[in-house]
Amino acid sequence: MKKSDFLNELHEFLEIESVESFNVNTNLINLDEYDSLAIMSIVAFIDEKFSSKLTSNQLAGIVTIKDLIELVGNEKFED
Amino acid sequence: MLDLIGKKILISGASSGIGRECAIFCSKIGATLIIIGRDKSRLQNTLDSLSGKNHIQLLLDITDFESLESVISKAIENIGKIDGFLHCAGIESTVPLRSMNAKKYRELFSVNTISALELSRIISKKKNINPNGASFIFISSVMGILGASGKVGYCSSKSALISASKAMAVELAPKKIRVNCVLPGMVETEMTKKMILELPTESAKEIKTKHPLGYGETIDIANLCAFLLSDLSKWITGTELVIDGGYSCQ
Numbered sequence A: 001m002k003k004s005d006f007l008n009e010l011h012e013f014l015e016i017e018s019v020e021s022f023n024v025n026t027n028l029i030n031l032d033e034y035d036s037l038a039i040m041s042i043v044a045f046i047d048e049k050f051s052s053k054l055t056s057n058q059l060a061g062i063v064t065i066k067d068l069i070e071l072v073g074n075e076k077f078e079d
Numbered sequence B: 001m002l003d004l005i006g007k008k009i010l011i012s013g014a015s016s017g018i019g020r021e022c023a024i025f026c027s028k029i030g031a032t033l034i035i036i037g038r039d040k041s042r043l044q045n046t047l048d049s050l051s052g053k054n055h056i057q058l059l060l061d062i063t064d065f066e067s068l069e070s071v072i073s074k075a076i077e078n079i080g081k082i083d084g085f086l087h088c089a090g091i092e093s094t095v096p097l098r099s100m101n102a103k104k105y106r107e108l109f110s111v112n113t114i115s116a117l118e119l120s121r122i123i124s125k126k127k128n129i130n131p132n133g134a135s136f137i138f139i140s141s142v143m144g145i146l147g148a149s150g151k152v153g154y155c156s157s158k159s160a161l162i163s164a165s166k167a168m169a170v171e172l173a174p175k176k177i178r179v180n181c182v183l184p185g186m187v188e189t190e191m192t193k194k195m196i197l198e199l200p201t202e203s204a205k206e207i208k209t210k211h212p213l214g215y216g217e218t219i220d221i222a223n224l225c226a227f228l229l230s231d232l233s234k235w236i237t238g239t240e241l242v243i244d245g246g247y248s249c250q
Ligand SMILES: NC(=O)c1ccc[n+]([C@@H]2O[C@H](COP(=O)([O-])OP(=O)(O)OC[C@H]3O[C@@H](n4cnc5c(N)ncnc54)[C@H](OP(=O)(O)O)[C@@H]3O)[C@@H](O)[C@H]2O)c1
Pocket: B012, B013, B014, B015, B016, B017, B018, B019, B036, B037, B038, B039, B040, B042, B043, B060, B061, B062, B063, B088, B089, B090, B091, B092, B111, B139, B140, B141, B142, B183, B184, B185, B186, B187, B188, B189, B190, B191, B192
C-alpha cells in the first residue's frame, strides 16, 4: 500500500478534523480524536488492510503515524 | 439429583472454551454426545476428555448451510434421537460502527445466530427428536441485553438469539421442546483472552472491575446448562438466564 493512500484512508476513517496537516510525523496521541474508540478502529483498520492483528499493548507504544507504519511493517508500504 | 443419563445431546463449539467444558460435564453426568467444531486436534482433545462411550465428533463449519442437514441427520441416525441441543459456537468482534460493513455483519450473524436457527430446524424434525421432549439452549451473552462500544454487530447477533428462542419456545412447545438462552458475562476462554489483548488497557481493566464476583469460569456456565438440559428444569422455557457474577445488576 502507498503511504499516501494509507494516510488518506486513516485520516478519513478516524474522522480527523482537529489538525490541518496529517502526515507520518503527526502526533497521534495529541489528537482530540485519539480515544479508546479510535484505538479499536485502528485495530480493525489494520486487520482489514493488512490481515494483521495488533494488540492494545503494541498500540500503547506508538506516538506518531510513522511508529504505526513501523509496527505494521515498513516493507508493506511503498513511498 | 442432576443427571443426564440416557440423554443424547448435540453441542456446537465443543472444541474450545464454554462448549468444551459443557461437553465434558454433560458426559460426566451421563449424556452421550455429538460434538461439533472445526479444529481437528482441539475437537479430538475434547473427545479424549469425555466420560462414557459412543460419542460422535463432527468436524464441520456450521455456516456451511448447504451440507449441514445431511451431516447432522446422518450423525443422529447413528446416535439416536436427540434430547438436547446446546449452541456454544460463536465468534466475538469488537469493532466500532464506523469500521463495520455488511460482510462483517453477515459473518457474525451466520456463526452466532443463523447456524443456531438452522440447527434447531434440523434437530426438531420428527425423525431427529425424542418425541417425549427435548431442551435447546443458545449461548447468547449479557451483551444480548446490554450495550457497549464496538459491539453493535456482536450485541445484535446475540440479541437476535434471545428473541428467536422465545418465538421458538412457543412454536415448539407442542413437541415438548423447551428453548432457552444463557447470557454469560465475562468468562475466561480462548475468545476472551484474544479480545482482551486487542482492547485498550483501560477498557480491559474497566470490564474486570465491573464484575463484582470477578470473571466466571467455564464450569459455572456448564453447571447452568446441565440443569437446563436436565428434567429438573422441565417447566422453564422461552426465557433468558443471566449468569454474570453481578455484571448487569449494577
Ligand atoms: N467467554 C465469554 O466470556 C463469553 C461471554 C458471553 C458469551 N459467550 C459466548 O459463548 C460462546 C462460547 O464462547 P467461548 O468463550 O467458549 O469461545 P471460544 O473458546 O472461542 O470457542 C468458540 C467455539 O465456536 C466454534 N466455532 C466458531 N465458528 C465456527 C464455525 N463457523 N463452525 C463451527 N464451529 C465454530 C469454535 O470451533 P473451532 O475453534 O474448532 O473453529 C469453538 O469451538 C460464544 O457464542 C460466545 O459468544 C462467551
